[in-house]
Amino acid sequence: MTPKQQHAFDKSAFKASMTQHLTQLGRTPETAEMRDWYLALGRALAEHTTSDLVATENDLAIKQAKSVNYLSLEFLIGRLTGNNLISMGLYDEIAAVVSEFGFGLTDLLEQERDPSLGNGGLGRLAACFMDSLAAQQYPAVGYGLHYEYGLFRQSFKDGAQQEAPDAWREPEGYPWEVVRPDLAQTVGFYGHVAVIEENGHTRREWVPSLHIQAMPWDLPIVGYQSNTVYPLRLWEGRALTPFALDAFNDGDYTRAQQAAIDAGNLTKVLYPNDNHDAGKTLRLMQQYFHSAASVGDILRRHLDAGHPLAALPDYETIQLNDTHPTIAIPELMRVLLDEHHLSWDDAWSISSQTFAYTNHTLLPEALETWSESLMANLLPRHMEIIFEINHRFLQDVAAKWPGDVRKQQVLSVIDDQGERMVRMANLCVIGSYAVNGVAALHSELVKRDLFPEFDALYPGRIQNVTNGITPRRWLKFCNPDLSALISEKIGDQWPAHLEQLEQIAQYADDKAFQKAFMAVKKRNKQRLADWVKTHLDITLNTDAIFDVQIKRLHEYKRQHLNLLHVISLYHRLIHEPNFDMTPRVVFFAAKAAPGYALAKSIIFAINKVAETINNDPRVGDKLKVVFIPDYRVSMAEIIIPAADVSEQISMAGKEASGTGNMKMALNGALTIGTMDGANVEIREEVGDDNIYIFGLDVEGVNALREKGYHPDHEYHQQPLLKASLDSLLDDTFTPGHPGLLRPVFDSVMASGDPYLCLADFADYVRAHNQIDSDYRDSTLWAHKAILNTALVGKFSSDRSIRDYVTNIWQLKAVKR
Ligand code: GPK
Numbered sequence: 001m002t003p004k005q006q007h008a009f010d011k012s013a014f015k016a017s018m019t020q021h022l023t024q025l026g027r028t029p030e031t032a033e034m035r036d037w038y039l040a041l042g043r044a045l046a047e048h049t050t051s052d053l054v055a056t057e058n059d060l061a062i063k064q065a066k067s068v069n070y071l072s073l074e075f076l077i078g079r080l081t082g083n084n085l086i087s088m089g090l091y092d093e094i095a096a097v098v099s100e101f102g103f104g105l106t107d108l109l110e111q112e113r114d115p116s117l118g119n120g121g122l123g124r125l126a127a128c129f130m131d132s133l134a135a136q137q138y139p140a141v142g143y144g145l146h147y148e149y150g151l152f153r154q155s156f157k158d159g160a161q162q163e164a165p166d167a168w169r170e171p172e173g174y175p176w177e178v179v180r181p182d183l184a185q186t187v188g189f190y191g192h193v194a195v196i197e198e199n200g201h202t203r204r205e206w207v208p209s210l211h212i213q214a215m216p217w218d219l220p221i222v223g224y225q226s227n228t229v230y231p232l233r234l235w236e237g238r239a240l241t242p243f244a245l246d247a248f249n250d251g252d253y254t255r256a257q258q259a260a261i262d263a264g265n266l267t268k269v270l271y272p273n274d275n276h277d278a279g280k281t282l283r284l285m286q287q288y289f290h291s292a293a294s295v296g297d298i299l300r301r302h303l304d305a306g307h308p309l310a311a312l313p314d315y316e317t318i319q320l321n322d323t324h325p326t327i328a329i330p331e332l333m334r335v336l337l338d339e340h341h342l343s344w345d346d347a348w349s350i351s352s353q354t355f356a357y358t359n360h361t362l363l364p365e366a367l368e369t370w371s372e373s374l375m376a377n378l379l380p381r382h383m384e385i386i387f388e389i390n391h392r393f394l395q396d397v398a399a400k401w402p403g404d405v406r407k408q409q410v411l412s413v414i415d416d417q418g419e420r421m422v423r424m425a426n427l428c429v430i431g432s433y434a435v436n437g438v439a440a441l442h443s444e445l446v447k448r449d450l451f452p453e454f455d456a457l458y459p460g461r462i463q464n465v466t467n468g469i470t471p472r473r474w475l476k477f478c479n480p481d482l483s484a485l486i487s488e489k490i491g492d493q494w495p496a497h498l499e500q501l502e503q504i505a506q507y508a509d510d511k512a513f514q515k516a517f518m519a520v521k522k523r524n525k526q527r528l529a530d531w532v533k534t535h536l537d538i539t540l541n542t543d544a545i546f547d548v549q550i551k552r553l554h555e556y557k558r559q560h561l562n563l564l565h566v567i568s569l570y571h572r573l574i575h576e577p578n579f580d581m582t583p584r585v586v587f588f589a590a591k592a593a594p595g596y597a598l599a600k601s602i603i604f605a606i607n608k609v610a611e612t613i614n615n616d617p618r619v620g621d622k623l624k625v626v627f628i629p630d631y632r633v634s635m636a637e638i639i640i641p642a643a644d645v646s647e648q649i650s651m652a653g654k655e656a657s658g659t660g661n662m663k664m665a666l667n668g669a670l671t672i673g674t675m676d677g678a679n680v681e682i683r684e685e686v687g688d689d690n691i692y693i694f695g696l697d698v699e700g701v702n703a704l705r706e707k708g709y710h711p712d713h714e715y716h717q718q719p720l721l722k723a724s725l726d727s728l729l730d731d732t733f734t735p736g737h738p739g740l741l742r743p744v745f746d747s748v749m750a751s752g753d754p755y756l757c758l759a760d761f762a763d764y765v766r767a768h769n770q771i772d773s774d775y776r777d778s779t780l781w782a783h784k785a786i787l788n789t790a791l792v793g794k795f796s797s798d799r800s801i802r803d804y805v806t807n808i809w810q811l812k813a814v815k816r
Helices: 011-024 034-057 081-088 091-100 105-109 121-136 242-247 250-263 281-304 309-315 328-339 344-352 372-378 380-400 405-411 424-431 440-450 452-457 471-477 480-490 498-507 511-536 559-575 597-614 633-642 660-666 679-686 698-707 711-717 719-726 742-748 757-776 778-791 797-809
Strands: 067-071 140-145 153-157 160-164 185-189 192-198 201-207 210-222 229-239 316-321 355-358 369-371 421-423 434-437 462-464 545-550 584-589 623-627 645-648 670-673
Touching: 011 034, 011 091, 034 081, 034 091, 034 105, 034 210, 034 229, 067 121, 067 281, 081 091, 081 121, 081 210, 081 471, 091 105, 121 140, 121 210, 121 229, 121 316, 121 471, 121 797, 140 281, 160 597, 185 281, 192 380, 201 328, 201 380, 210 281, 229 250, 229 281, 281 309, 281 316, 281 328, 281 372, 309 316, 309 344, 316 328, 316 797, 328 344, 328 355, 328 380, 328 424, 344 380, 355 424, 369 372, 372 380, 372 421, 380 405, 380 424, 380 452, 405 452, 421 424, 434 440, 434 797, 440 452, 440 462, 440 679, 471 480, 471 633, 471 660, 480 498, 480 511, 498 778, 498 797, 511 633, 511 778, 545 633, 545 757, 559 584, 559 597, 559 623, 559 719, 559 742, 559 757, 584 633, 597 623, 597 742, 633 660, 645 660, 660 670, 660 679, 660 778, 670 679, 670 757, 670 778, 679 778, 711 719, 711 757, 719 757, 757 778
Parallel strands: 067 140, 067 316, 140 229, 316 355, 355 434, 434 462, 545 584, 545 645, 584 623, 645 670
Antiparallel strands: 153 160, 185 210, 192 201, 210 229, 369 421
């Protein structure tokens, strides 16, 4: 691995720098431990990326070009050191340096704690997009929050999920970040709106009663094989010094004091919900804090570069990663109206040409709404501006559909059925010049089911950009052996041009290549098996099918359907004397939101089933079930290269895209999946023979609902399903304690099986049987696996970014 280097590498200077950083940690090369060496390495490398970051930031060509500002409450970046070494083209050089100090580079890299500043796919997508922006040198800034605690760390106690805080920077700080006090912002909350008379005009101005400082921390996003480094700018909430107390209005003093205590808590912790809106005040405070600081910084950059306000859409575009940063729209309006004294029409013209919005879900429980009274209290001026936006918008609706009150009701930003709520998605669609879904099917459903009236009102505004993944982290870095094998055949340019992998297809039936490809897979399986042995003390057979489901725990993702299949295999192994199956290890990894009781019950059930099966001597090594705790990016980097089968089994219509599906296919796993999200497009690329599609599609789901769905019919008609479900009620998996797994049983029986697990069970079993038999034909399997790697080049996030650039953002690359 020797991509071209951006800077001449001076080995002895670098060694001196590392020793210097050891000194700053109070260590010498003699007393330093592994962790000290890792920190010294990170800090020594960060000197280079920081100087490239500052140089990029000061590049006049970039100031004169258009930039994208990616606003996201989550950036699930994962460890930076290994990846940055690859981007910097220094991996081998640093491995040599580190070995001269007596260490292995991979061991040192293991010292880094993952910055888990996101929940799942949405946050990881933001990280892949930053990587692809930098690789292709499209000017960009990522804006996020500097959570003191990332996503909780997960462990199991008697099979039940336990959560512990994730102090990812403790205790020495994170070597890659740099604080930028000169760029700090101040953000207001609460207070009132003052009416100011000024030479015959009245204007309105917000007088907040609480101010919180937003301190930016920059993480370097290093462009692959380029010296372009963009900032991922994360805002930390800090209480202002007591001297600012005079800003407090008397009447609000007590409340402001209480809020001041909250100030230090503002960015303490990431909300651990995925695809779910919990509606907590502190969360809205985080959202506004993030938006206000980011909008402030964007305007500062724009004005510092000497551009007129009116030209903002020519130089800056703001991408809203889901509705979480929606409040940036009224915030920009407020600044333009109240601080720069623009007219409404001028301000709206600027704002509505600046924002674009990505929708990541159709799940009703994930669509954010905020209580109008809560918002009016926390952000009184923004609430006024939202009313005005809505008032003008509803006039357009009335003009388009005269007298149609229902249209007004569904399109209004305010939901007035019951407690009055602000619908953030509606505000986004109204205030953005482009809206996109994240896979072809999803974008169609956004138009057809979620926003049909908006699509009629604004034809062409709703578009599709299919998600992608960065090939640097998800192939080159995490699967070095496969990367080397590919480069041997097609050269080493593919990490920046993933469509070139197609050239691998010609080797799909080449015996020697098949052998080499499967040998790599086997080594990756061994690496995972070793991890499992060390950490979980379970011995695995690497000849078995490694069947993998890794993603957040959610009913719609149907880990419990997978569990039912596992139980059915166990049942047959025990009860059918002639049952023969290809050995299989079923891997799960998933965190459940701490407040999501059923998700936790499913985790508990999987753990109990695993315990029973893994310790039943009748099963031998035919079947093992492994739940890997504390799923995170660095764990994914070990699991994904080892997967034979990728489980993408959401109920059709529910998974907007999925991106784990892309990662596993790229690493040569075959997908078993429904016609949902990006599975549809993966099938288009790899062909029907190289994917296992099962179950109801969106139309089938709708038809079944229409007709009336009765899970108990499935239960009574399918003996294997019934037997599997019944074992959740007795004490098969919880010896001496029958009934502990009843919540999972009830979820698909008494609760009506909202995600149709039982309806899809039979076809899921059929697809797995096909996998079982295909895997035995190792030539056939190798052929299919190679074609998966070869044919998924489309899913590079470089392509996703080019789609955004061409169809939405209109950026030009600035090569440095
Ligand atoms: C969607 F709405 C949300 C959310 O709150 N969190 C999240 O991770 C995911 N997502 C979708 O569930 C995935 O299908 C999709 O691939 C991913 O966002 C990125 O678009």
